[in-house]
Amino acid sequence: MREPVHQAQRKVWRNGALSDGARLIPEETALALTYNGGTYAVMMGTPEDLGDFAVGFSLSEGVVQSADEIETLDIVELDDGIELRMWLKSEKAERLAERRRHIAGPTGCGLCGIDSIAEAVRPAAIVPAGRAFTPREIMAAVAAVPPLQEINHQTRAVHAAAFWTKTGGIVALREDVGRHNALDKLAGALARDKVATSEGMVLLTSRVSVEMVQKTAAIGAPLLVAVSAPTALAVKMADAAGITLAAIARSDGFEIFTHPERVAGAVAGKESAYVIVA
Known part of the structure; x- marks a missing residue:
């Protein structure tokens, strides 16, 4: 079977000098x-x-x-x-x-x-209420993802999708050059291992498009957290599906775009996003 990582020869131009070397890149x-x-x-x-x-x-x-x-x-x-x-x-x-x-x-x-x-743009499955999450739990889950990205450590060129639970932490993480593929791989891993998904959160290292919300709804996770921003249609879809969508997750906090009631301390206001600072 093909290896997920390939070693490529390249020339590097840096600081006014040329050098030879090799770099690990992801296979596609x-x-x-x-x-x-x-x-x-x-x-x-x-x-x-x-x-x-x-x-x-x-x-x-x-x-x-x-x-x-x-x-x-x-x-x-x-x-x-x-x-x-x-x-x-x-x-x-x-x-x-x-x-x-x-x-x-x-x-x-x-x-x-x-x-x-x-x-x-078919409607996503409606996700049950599920459990509530604290900002501390969300930030801990986000911080736990990068150390587990083995292929990305080697290549700096792949996306990851992970699933976190309160009792198990990161119970599954999958990587791929395609963000949709990474989430599909995660969905498959959770289904094959029969993981109860109603009590955990999906974590993405990518932006959130509408397909990512549809896939999260199919998984049955009540909370979707991403490091990048969502599209307008993704926000609309997450709201209709009952998914709490938190994005732009950084070391100092994140923004909640839909269903803030699942996050402890989030107070509904007139804004479309609620900023949580850890």
Whole structure:
């Protein structure tokens, strides 16, 4: 199987001088997801934790509702990429075949298996109330992510998605050159390990677009925390889904854009964001 990191030779121009050397960079590979012999999507991603990616993608895209609906999963390396071959239970396979008959053309790498604008911005699942979190817990969770980013330590070029619980801390973390892929890998890891997601938070090292909110809702996490800002549609989606969206998380605090009632000490006001300073 391909390694997730590649050593590249390069020349460095710095401080007026030229030198030779090598740098570790992330591998990027074509990943084809197939169901019952038919290709559903081809993504570019990091060849690591691919079983988690296959399961998480299937859940996030609504192909299956449970990891148990995937009967078999084979990871097959080809000359030009890797195929993630999944076989679904008969009822799911029939529904997927019917859905695919309505797709007019090939799918892209961002929104897969859809053929309308309405489906692209489909409502996210409603997340139950879940537990409340303290600012101290959120800041501790954010601080716990960087030391666990093994591939990023080597390359400084990949995203991470992690899941934190009060009792276990960071219970899962996945990395990928694609932020969507990292979150799908996390979703798959949580589903395969049967982690209870209603009592924890999802942490992202990227910005928050609407797809990231949809994937978090599919996971069932009540709190989404990111180091970068959200898009306007992501805020709207998180609010409708009942997700507390905290972003621009730094060492000195973070900003809450939706459902501040889950964060102890956050007082509702007229502003759209509530700034918490740790």
